[in-house]
Amino acid sequence: MNEFDFVSFLQKQFPFPLGVGIGDDCSVVKQGQSYQLITKDILVEDVHFCLDYFSAAELAVKAVAVNVSDIVAMGGKPCYFYLGLGAPSYFMEHSLLDFFQGISNACQDWRLFLAGGDLSKSDKLFISITMIGETDRPVYRNNAKCGDLIAISGNPGESALALKLLQLDKSTISFSQKHKKLNLDIEKSNLIARYANAMIDVSDGLLIDLKRILDPSSKGAAIYYEKIPKTKEFVDICCQFQFNEQDLVLSGGEDYILLFTISAEHESKLRLLNVEFHIIGSINDHAGQLSVYNFQQQIQPTNLGFDHFLVNS
């Protein structure tokens, strides 16, 4: 069983009659005139991060940010959150104030409030945040339309490349931020959400996250690799260290850029608002088919991206 089968099993086992439950970035429950969005993301030491290259404060900011990313990926504004923290004794003694300074900075940056939580000892550090947001118009994953353009709001692969350099201790401080710090722009994301048909944030890799739009929408897609934006610096570093650029771009995780589908008409309207985004493909009716081309040559990606459920991934 992989993550897709598992989510499908959970959706059958746990229907949610009060709104939209398992299977999107957030759950959605109508409240008065608007919708409450709730998301939960966990970060685990040595799975999602390593304390060798993350300070406690940087980690706190990232843990909040990945949840903000889920809220904006549904077209919402994040409001407040709950923090579950499991921490070893040395972290409790030496890093807790630094950690909460990071939480405090994140609250200021994104106008959020910490509303509660729970703290426990734990052999390894883990951070479990539940965030509450709201929106007038939730953007779901399952609403991609045939003929929609596929767009991204930034450059995929950069976070995964920065991580590789951090692990080799070869990163510059400035490039390492591409892994450590999320480049979130709530206003820009909310503008995109007004026009997008389906949307997700790229957390586990461009292709696996695109599949999370295609499958519930019962659609297929064609992606044009040459249209995916890459900086010269990115291409040069891949070349210098002989990293597989294509793998990083298509399957590298943790970019937290927005991946969305949009009609041609809405694309023009969004362009007029000076929002930067890149068209990288299109949605078609071949449900389950995801084809990737590079200058009209079809290419076969070696893997889709990170699957938490596969024991060996």
Place this chain on the structure above:
Amino acid sequence: MNEFDFVSFLQKQFPFPLGVGIGDDCSVVKQGQSYQLITKDILVEDVHFCLDYFSAAELAVKAVAVNVSDIVAMGGKPCYFYLGLGAPSYFMEHSLLDFFQGISNACQDWRLFLAGGDLSKSDKLFISITMIGETDRPVYRNNAKCGDLIAISGNPGESALALKLLQLDKSTISFSQKHKKLNLDIEKSNLIARYANAMIDVSDGLLIDLKRILDPSSKGAAIYYEKIPKTKEFVDICCQFQFNEQDLVLSGGEDYILLFTISAEHESKLRLLNVEFHIIGSINDHAGQLSVYNFQQQIQPTNLGFDHFLVNS
């Protein structure tokens, strides 16, 4: 710094202008005519439980139950929840379906819905649940009144005793349930909530949890040990294994019974509803003072209860 100082630091650092935030069983945010309650409780392997004596399904039920307990301790009805699960490979491969069967059973028992979550690999198992509930009248910890009676809804110490027996491999299956299974009665709890002034669920020990009512209420209390209910079985087992009965009753954790303060007038009204509870003391104006008597002799408890923040606790 202990847990009390830490919570006080967090309350100053993280004010919550949208309602009641850090420092009670749940956060409280007004929504239309009622209040939304949100709580987050985490359970960590080898801190809160041990897989030697918990099946995956039992653990799932308990993880849901401790959050239900927080909601009812504020006078609420639990509605739905989010599950963060960190699990080792062997658990993913062999115990995940059993675990979700437990989640499913808990949903049926308490009419709850699982609305979302996140899953990750982790060296040790941890479960982080965030639960959403609602109430028309939240009952806070900080509202104990001078002259209030102090009451409990069950027998404290039994869970801690059952845990000791489990750890020695001396428990009967039936007695082990006192640790493994919470005896939750949402209807009874909601009746109590109608009349209580202040309330908490006993999770870390009777005295430490009473202190969590006294400190924010700026009150003191006198507790009469002889009035605390204990079964003959409980007393006999303590005697047989030479366990310190008083420590278990006053400081044993995880009973998840309700500890509340109530006016004499409301106590009579609650009695008329055939709700079983026990008066064990009274609230006074000596802020910060918690005195415990046994047949008029003052006794000095050796410790208050479990403090997650004390590194050596």
